[in-house]
Amino acid sequence: MELIKELFYNSGKPLGELYTWAHGIWAGWGAPPFLLDLIFQIIIGVAVALVVVLNALWIIYYDRKLSALMQIRKGPNRVGPLGLLQTIADTVKLMIKEDINPKAIDVLSFWVAPLIIFVPTFAVFLVLPFGKGLIPADLNIGILYVIAITGLTVIGILAAGWGSNNKYSLIGGLRSAAQIVSYEIPMMLVILSVVLLSGSMKMSDIVAAQANYKWFVIPQIIGFIVFLIVGNAEINRAPFDLPEAESELVAGFNTEYSAMKFAFFYLAEYTNLFLTSAIGATLFLGGWEGPFLPPIVWFFIKTYFVVTILMWIRWTFPRIRVDHLMEFSWKYMLPIALLNLVITAIVIKLV
Amino acid sequence: MVELILFYAFAGVIIFSAMLMVLSRNIFHSALFLAVTLLGVAALFAMMGSFFIAGIQVLLYIGAVVVLTIFVINLTKQVIGQDAPQVNEHVIPAIITSLLAACLIILAVLKTDWGTRIAQSVAQTELTDNTALIGRQLLTNFVIPFEVVSVLLLAALIGAIAIVSRDKEAEK
Numbered sequence: 298m299e300l301i302k303e304l305f306y307n308s309g310k311p312l313g314e315l316y317t318w319a320h321g322i323w324a325g326w327g328a329p330p331f332l333l334d335l336i337f338q339i340i341i342g343v344a345v346a347l348v349v350v351l352n353a354l355w356i357i358y359y360d361r362k363l364s365a366l367m368q369i370r371k372g373p374n375r376v377g378p379l380g381l382l383q384t385i386a387d388t389v390k391l392m393i394k395e396d397i398n399p400k401a402i403d404v405l406s407f408w409v410a411p412l413i414i415f416v417p418t419f420a421v422f423l424v425l426p427f428g429k430g431l432i433p434a435d436l437n438i439g440i441l442y443v444i445a446i447t448g449l450t451v452i453g454i455l456a457a458g459w460g461s462n463n464k465y466s467l468i469g470g471l472r473s474a475a476q477i478v479s480y481e482i483p484m485m486l487v488i489l490s491v492v493l494l495s496g497s498m499k500m501s502d503i504v505a506a507q508a509n510y511k512w513f514v515i516p517q518i519i520g521f522i523v524f525l526i527v528g529n530a531e532i533n534r535a536p537f538d539l540p541e542a543e544s545e546l547v548a549g550f551n552t553e554y555s556a557m558k559f560a561f562f563y564l565a566e567y568t569n570l571f572l573t574s575a576i577g578a579t580l581f582l583g584g585w586e587g588p589f590l591p592p593i594v595w596f597f598i599k600t601y602f603v604v605t606i607l608m609w610i611r612w613t614f615p616r617i618r619v620d621h622l623m624e625f626s627w628k629y630m631l632p633i634a635l636l637n638l639v640i641t642a643i644v645i646k647l648v
Numbered sequence: 649m650v651e652l653i654l655f656y657a658f659a660g661v662i663i664f665s666a667m668l669m670v671l672s673r674n675i676f677h678s679a680l681f682l683a684v685t686l687l688g689v690a691a692l693f694a695m696m697g698s699f700f701i702a703g704i705q706v707l708l709y710i711g712a713v714v715v716l717t718i719f720v721i722n723l724t725k726q727v728i729g730q731d732a733p734q735v736n737e738h739v740i741p742a743i744i745t746s747l748l749a750a751c752l753i754i755l756a757v758l759k760t761d762w763g764t765r766i767a768q769s770v771a772q773t774e775l776t777d778n779t780a781l782i783g784r785q786l787l788t789n790f791v792i793p794f795e796v797v798s799v800l801l802l803a804a805l806i807g808a809i810a811i812v813s814r815d816k817e818a819e820k
Contacts, residue, residue, distance in 0.1 A: 331650045353715060405677055437779060441703040450713030452683055455718045459676055467722060474719055478712070 301369045306591055309430015341433050345422045353567045354384045356604065360567070363605070364612045391563075394556040399461070402553065406460025411554070411561035415455030417446045418565045423574050426500045428585045429593035439500040440488055441642070443576060444481070447531070450565070451477050454540070454550050457562075461553035469549025472619070473540030474532060479626040480530040480537075486634035487520045490641040504584035512583040516644075519637045521581045527630055529607055532566065536614040539622055574603035619645040654695060662688035676721055683714045700779045 316337070322331045358373065358381065364374025370394040373380030398407070424439045436442050451474050458470015491513055492498055495506035506512055514521050528554030532538035541549030551562045578584065578599035617625065662685050669681035686709045693702035786794050 312788070333668060366683065403674070406680065409680070420739050436699060438699045438703045441700070443701045445706040445711060448682075448707055448715075451715050452680070452710070455715070455722060456680065458674075459718075471722055474715060474722075476760075478715060483709075603769075641778065 306592070311350045312430065318574040326431055345433065346419070349422065349564075349568055352546065352571055353564050353607045356386065356567050356571055357384045357387075357563075358556045359577070359601075359604075360608055367609075367612045369549065374520070388560070389449060391556060391560040393430050396556040399463075399553050402458040403462065407553075408460075408558075410453045410457035411558045411565075414450050415453075415536060415561045415565045417449040418455075418568045418572065420446050424500050425572075425575055426504055426579060426584055431585075431593060432501060435499060435501050438498050439516065440492065440498045440503065442574075442578070444485060444488065444615050444634050447569075447572075448477075448481065450569075456551040457554070461550070465546045465548075466550050466552050469540045469546050469594055470551070473550060474624075476533070476539060476622060477531055477624060480527045481632070483523055483630040483634040484531060484628065486631070486638050487517075487524050488580065489516055490520050490634075493638070493641050493645060499562070500579060500584075504579060505591065507583040508586065510583065510586070512581065514581040517581060517637070517641070519633065520641075523630060523637065524577055524581065525603070525606060527626075527634075528577060529610055532569040532573055534566075534570065534607065535611045536617045537622065538616060539619055544598060554602050570604060571600065574607060575600045577603045651695065653700050655692070656693070658688050658691045662692075676718070679714060679718045679721060682717070683710050686714065698778060700782055 305535045319337075320330060323330065333436060361383070362372045362380075364370075367602050373383035374384045376382040382464065398404075421443050423433050424442055427433075454477075455470045458466045458468075458473070461467075491503065494513055495503045495514065497503065497506070533540050540546075541551065546552070551559060554562060575596070582599045582602070585592035585596040586598075587598070590598075665684040665688065667680045668684060669678045672678045672681060686705065690702040690705040690710075693699075693705055
């Protein structure tokens with residue numbers, strides 16, 4: 298009983314004990330220790346992959362139900378109770394569909410693009426603090442790693458747009474790259490303000506700096522709002538979904554994709570939504586900290602709180618016009634984020 | 649032992665993708681292989697414990713330089729399937745330059761006293777997390793180069809704005 302409580306509330310300690318215990322037995326067999334580390338890493342990787350897939354299944358259903366609520370519709374309600382099995386049915390459909398490869402594509406770019414988009418998304422989970430001590434790898438550069446790795450997805454989008462050999466895909470890819478690159482700068486400035494406050498880029502230190510409910514959302518309220526807007530733009534969701542604007546570009550950079558390759562784009566999109574929210578919850582809402590409930594539950598509650606805000610924005614605002622898109626980033630978001638950073642620095646120096 | 653295997657694996661990836669980048673006849677593929685090469689270099693940095701440099705390598709070189717390169721390629725009119733040869737006629741100057749560069753690298757490798765260097769760097773990386781170390785060094789010992797670089801960047805920014813606004817005036 299005590300162990301189970303410990304496992305939920307202070308996961309780092311029992312897991313660490315398990316690790317040393319396993320290493321002791323392993324050393325008794327005379328096997329090289331790095332093999333056991335490799336096995337542990339593979340187990341962690343599989344666990345994270347499971348979280349990604351199960352979470353995507355649920356988050357897509359949640360998105361559809363929430364949008365239905367906002368548009369006074371019913372949403373998915375046929376497959377399973379309350380339509381809960383709808384996403385599973387869709388996934389199976391995507392898996393058994395024919396994988397169509399148009400004749401005029403550039404084979405390498407076309408095939409590798411879904412992977413370039415999905416792998417960085419998956420890799421970001423490496424530094425996500427799910428609970429106390431429940432973090433796959435607590436890197437020194439934590440949040441910088443997140444920024445660096447998510448920047449890689451742009452290459453995948455551009456490769457998809459170019460490799461499809463289709464004008465809509467190309468325009469979608471170009472728009473997406475321009476959008477992500479310009480919105481990345483205010484994002485970095487906002488994150489830098491948080492790093493200034495916490496004094497570290499390590500994810501566990503950022504959570505620790507917000508202990509006792511001194512959440513960064515209060516001193517950084519402007520930063521949090523900018524983070525929400527810019528985060529929404531970075532994951533290409535409405536009102537910033539110009540890269541896949543249906544009314545002008547068919548489906549943007551993934552027009553030519555079908556079956557499993559399309560599923561990868563879809564999975565990456567919703568995982569990115571979850572990731573942005575999780576990072577927002579960690580940076581501004583105190584991460585896994587909270588009363589009574591286990592840290593991991595609080596982590597998911599806070600993450601889904603941010604997810605709900607992002608979905609709310611998505612389903613209530615019309616799409617921004619393409620010539621306003623860049624202006625909005627460079628003329629409004631960037632100065633606000635920069636000012637926020639300067640004020641944060643001055644206040645820290647004075648106090 | 650594991651580190652050695654990993655090092656050779658990453659080094660192999662770097663060299664192989666660099667060769668593919670130069671030899672590929674499709675300029676878009678070249679850009680993709682360039683990204684792989686730079687990622688491999690970042691992995692080597694990470695193996696040496698310089699996580700900050702590795703992160704910056706990925707952020708700037710792949711997230712900015714390669715993305716801009718691909719962006720420019722996308723804006724050119726080159727059609728898919730049309731391969732442009734990537735070699736030109738200047739074989740002899742190319743050979744001379746490559747040989748000189750190779751000599752320089754080999755000389756640098758041979759002249760370095762690796763034993764003390766490695767001992768120093770190990771001592772440094774184990775001392776503290778090197779992000780704070782780099783920051784402190786940049787604002788104390790290397791503050792003049794740091795400021796010079798920022799002035800250079802500012803000049804480049806102003807230059808870019810000047811070029812863009814000149815085109816706008818010409819349109820009017």
